[in-house]
Amino acid sequence: MLVLAAQGGDALSTKIKRIALPISDRDIKSLKCGDSVLLSGSMLTARDASHKKIVEALAGRTDLPFNLDGQTIYYTGATPARPGHTIGSAGPTTSSRMDKYTPMLLEQGLKCMIGKGRRSAKIRQKMLKHRAVYLAAVGGAGALLSRTIKRINLLAYPELGAEAVYRFEVEDFPAVVINDIYGGDLYEMGQSAYRKD
């Protein structure tokens, strides 16, 4: 629907921003929590097991088989592709499980993360320090999101199966800004606007 709204000239389309990946500093500055965005370009995928491997490699001063500087990581583990398809369903997973590993990735220059659910206060502080943003995709919308993934390349850790690191080339991947670089948090602001105590 975010995609359709952007194409259909809906009132909401004025709020939808098109962002090229890897994300530029200028785009990072322009994003505010609650913004709807359509992402196009390349992103990496990593989730629990691959984060553990990345952090172990960095701690052991081993070079990573990919560069994190300026990159976007999408927390996902797709279903296997049916024959003739690029990928199966590929929605976001819960981001807080990556909180333990995230500071080290931010130090490597990671600029954007896409997942779902709250980040810890510590991670939000670290994101402010490193001027990185956190976005959410609609949890469970794996079929719809898979349509925006045009090409995939296996980059590292094939032994992890669905948890391996891939490069995704996406077109108009829909997401919502949760944490911007000004300290905004959509989960807090959104809830407080509708909470009835």
Add this chain to the structure above:
Amino acid sequence: MRRIQCRTITETVASLFQDACIHLPPDVVASLKRAERMEKSSLGKQTIETILENIALAGEERLPVCQDTGTAVIFLEIGQDVHITGGDLTAAVNEGVRRGYDGGYLRKSMVHRPFSARVNTGDNTPAVIHTEIVPGANLRICVLPKGGGAENCSRLSMLPPSRGSEGIIEYVVNLVDECGCNACPPLIIGVGIGGTAEQTMLLAKKSLLRKTRTHNADPEIKGLEKKILDGVNKLGIGPMGYGGSVTALAVHIEVFPAHIASLPVAVNLQCWCSRHREATL
């Protein structure tokens, strides 16, 4: 005595999981449509539209609705006049999971040694199997592929009995306030009350098999379901936690008597992607 072949059980389990992961039950879709009409936030409304569009697309393209095709949870109600032949029942169910997940292009998410090595078992087995012996000569198989994100928000408490129903409402609402936005709302909230620690969680899980928004037949329990739903929807978490008036679609409560010293309460959260299917052999 009626004979049921293990082979039939394997085939049934495989096809139930494939169908469950691609097609949501009509009552869940109807509840989401109702939520879309009721939601006051425009971003929340748009989010439910996205969810509904995703459900339709998954059906058309035979793609799993969600990439987390879950732990394979299975409830077997075995008639006491049934004789299962041609193999081992547990092995037959696991073979069904193996074939269903492999042939259906479903994600295999189970890991060995969850506390250390976490190596994927490769075929989504072992299944979590709950069996119950019931009167009759039928075998009822219900499958519930359970996603990890919502399952991680499950909680059990042995409340002091003096807390009563008010204590239960407070406990459930506070839990959703704390972690509801991580569990992919709008949620279906399964609640077990009574029994022992392990049984109350099983009641909570089983309540998720109920048709969405159908109430417990007991008027007092139905009232409690409504109060909890009302409390949860006042939290303002909204669809996917972006803020809004619909945080949960339904609250399902199942109750069992408890020890004079105990008031166990268990919460098993279900994301909006409430997948379950059943067949009777």
